[in-house]
Amino acid sequence: MFARRLLALLFVLFGVASLHAQQCGALTKLSSPASTITTAERVPAGIFVSPATAKKLADLPSFCRVTVLLKPTAESNIHAEIWMPA
Numbered sequence: 157m158f159a160r161r162l163l164a165l166l167f168v169l170f171g172v173a174s175l176h177a178q179q180c181g182a183l184t185k186l187s188s189p190a191s192t193i194t195t196a197e198r199v200p201a202g203i204f205v206s207p208a209t210a211k212k213l214a215d216l217p218s219f220c221r222v223t224v225l226l227k228p229t230a231e232s233n234i235h236a237e238i239w240m241p242a
Contacts, residue, residue: 180220180242195223198242208237218242 183196201218205211219239226234 180222183220183222190226190228192225192227193222194225195221197221199239 180198181196184193186193197220199216199219199221201216202214204213204216206213220242222238222240224236224238226232226236228234
């Protein structure tokens with residue numbers, strides 16, 4: 157059941173990957189009972205510093221950075237980050 161919900165969420169996210177940059181933030185309005193999009197922000201092209209590692213990543217195209225909290229069960233607390241073309 158969890159795998160189906162995760163797959164459905166990923167289809168939704170990748171299905172909207174072609175959205176314009178100003179629509180990236182609108183992804184936070186999407187939800188399901190087992191998932192919450194916590195961040196959806198457009199990252200401009202160039203250097204990106206990863207919040208998780210503080211590592212600089214250079215020469216990146218602009219992208220929509222999405223962070224998700226998945227809770228398929230009451231005990232779950234799964235964090236995921238997805239980068240989609242902007």
